[in-house]
Amino acid sequence: MSFEVHGLEKRFGSYVALDGVSLRVAKGELVALLGPSGCGKTTLLRVLAGLETADSGTVLFDGVDVTRTPPASRNVGLVFQHYALFEHMTVFENVAFGLRVRGASKARVAERVRELLAHVRLEGFASRLPSQLSGGQRQRIALARALAAEPRVLLLDEPFGALDARVRQELRVWLRRLHADAGVTTVLVTHDREDAFEVADRVAVMNAGRLEQVGKPVDVFHDPASAWVMRFLGDVNEFPVRSERGSSVVGYVRPHEIELSRSGTDVASLAAKIRRVHSAGASVRIEFEADAASAPLVAELDERTFQSLKLSAGDDVFLLPRRVRVFDRHA
Numbered sequence: 001m002s003f004e005v006h007g008l009e010k011r012f013g014s015y016v017a018l019d020g021v022s023l024r025v026a027k028g029e030l031v032a033l034l035g036p037s038g039c040g041k042t043t044l045l046r047v048l049a050g051l052e053t054a055d056s057g058t059v060l061f062d063g064v065d066v067t068r069t070p071p072a073s074r075n076v077g078l079v080f081q082h083y084a085l086f087e088h089m090t091v092f093e094n095v096a097f098g099l100r101v102r103g104a105s106k107a108r109v110a111e112r113v114r115e116l117l118a119h120v121r122l123e124g125f126a127s128r129l130p131s132q133l134s135g136g137q138r139q140r141i142a143l144a145r146a147l148a149a150e151p152r153v154l155l156l157d158e159p160f161g162a163l164d165a166r167v168r169q170e171l172r173v174w175l176r177r178l179h180a181d182a183g184v185t186t187v188l189v190t191h192d193r194e195d196a197f198e199v200a201d202r203v204a205v206m207n208a209g210r211l212e213q214v215g216k217p218v219d220v221f222h223d224p225a226s227a228w229v230m231r232f233l234g235d236v237n238e239f240p241v242r243s244e245r246g247s248s249v250v251g252y253v254r255p256h257e258i259e260l261s262r263s264g265t266d267v268a269s270l271a272a273k274i275r276r277v278h279s280a281g282a283s284v285r286i287e288f289e290a291d292a293a294s295a296p297l298v299a300e301l302d303e304r305t306f307q308s309l310k311l312s313a314g315d316d317v318f319l320l321p322r323r324v325r326v327f328d329r330h331a
Contacts (some may be wrong), residue, residue, distance in 0.1 A: 001027055001062050001152040001153060002024070002026050002029075002062055003023060003024075003025055003060060003061045003062070003153060003185065004024040004059075004060045004285045005047070005048070005057060005059050006022050006058045006060075007020055007021070007056065007057040007058070008021040008044065008047060008057035008275060009056040009266065010043055010055055010057075010058055011055055014322070016209045016211050017058075017209055017210070018043055018044060018047070018054065019037060019168075019210045020057075020210065021057070021210065022057075022211070023044075023211060023214065025185060025187065026185075027185055028184070028185055029185060029186075030176075030179050030185075030186040030187075030199060030200050031186070031187050031188070031201035031205055032190055032195070032199065032202075032204065033187060033188070033190070033205070033238055034190055034192075034193065034203050034204065034206065035205060035206035035207055035232075036191055036207070036232070037191060039206040039207050039208060040209040040210075041189045042157055042189055044206075045157055045187060046077065047059065047157060048153065048187065048304050049071055049074065049155055050069060050070055050073075050074050050076070050080055053067075054067065061074070062152075071080075074152070074153075075149065075152045076151050076152065076153045077146030077149070077153070077154040078155050078157070079139070079143055079152030079156045079157065080142070080147045080158075080159070081157060081158040082287045083160040083258055084142065085130040085141060085142060086144075087131060088129075088130060089130075090127055091125050091126050091128050091129075091130070092113055092117075092126040092127065092142055094141055094145050095117065095141065095144045095145045095148055095318075096113050098110075098148045099113075099148050099149060101134050102149060105257075112148055113126070115261075116144040116147060116148060117144060117197070119178065119181065119182070120141070120143060120178070121140070122137060125137065125141075127316065134167075135164075135167060136167040136170060136171055138159070139171060140157075140171075140174070143178065144180065147252060151184060152184075153187070154184045154186040154237060155186075155187050155189075156183070156186065156188045156189065158189055158191070159171075160192070160195055165273070168192075172195060172199050173198075175199055176198070176231070179199075193233055193234065193293065197221065200217060203214060203215065203216070204212060205220060205233075210213060211226060211231050212226060213229050220233070221233055221234075224325065226327060227252065227327035230252045230325060230327065231252075233257050234254060235254065236252045236254055237252070237254075237255065237258070238251070238252060238295065238319075239252075239270075239321070239324070240292070240293075240294070241324075249327065249328055249331050250326070250327060251321070251325070251326050253321040253322075253323065253325075254323075255285070255300040256297045256299075256300045257322045257323045258299040258322065259319070259320040260286075260301065260309060260311070260319060261318050262298060262309070262317060262318070268320060268321070269319060270289070270290055270292055270293075270319045270320075271290065271292075271316070272293075272297060272316075272317070272319050273288060273289050273291060273314070274286055274287070274312065274314060274315045274316075275288060275313065277311065277313055279306075280304070281303075282302060283302060283303065284303060285298060285299075285300050285302050286299045286301065286306075286311065287299065288317070288319065290319070291331060299319065
């Protein structure tokens, strides 16, 4: 099922949670709502689920207006950060809960639960209690429970937030495969760029209740629509840029987009001094001081390139940005 929202506005007192949000998600698509805490992404998810009602605007499921439709009538699956499993129920009963509420037959419940436990690769865990599962296993059971009643839309609110880095990585890969198999239209809320970029077909970047940019992960990262998106999506170096119009503009360059050399043969190169070298596995992070920049600069090199340059703290070098995006300083 596809869905779309038009002109959603939502306030909590003087706080503007949603400020004219419009978005369309195609059938079978996985879209990530990405943004910092308080940007409105969870409020948008709750409006989709029917748990909050927008002050104005519309919500359409397959072209049908469901703006005032209660949650129970929307057939939406919800998964939260902290699992929300019934601790006194077995894994089987947790997954079966929604089916039993809807009056499914005993045979249908057993068939569907077996099917879903195989889907989430936890076939041998039906008789266990949630307390006997790891965090990653609990989240997979929560997803299986949400999928049990074959929802039209699956809404995931920070589903990896309570997990450590290794388990998060495993679940990202698993969720992408699960989505490919199940094909249910899905919205993932997250503040983590890696969660969004590794899982989603498209990313909707939110800030202060508004959609800043919507697009494929590769497009949003390499062609940000604003300085705010550029800064939010990763480390950046800021360079003052001369403008013919006299406006205050800044050039933004990501650390991996800077080349280093011992001699400043290129007119666009910038003289700098190495302050610190930090080697972290396959990449090396180097911090610099430069008279032309008001703040320390950072470059990232692969280990082989770094070794070939024989660099160390205190060395004088020249920086050459390979790609510069220019935005107004106040954007």
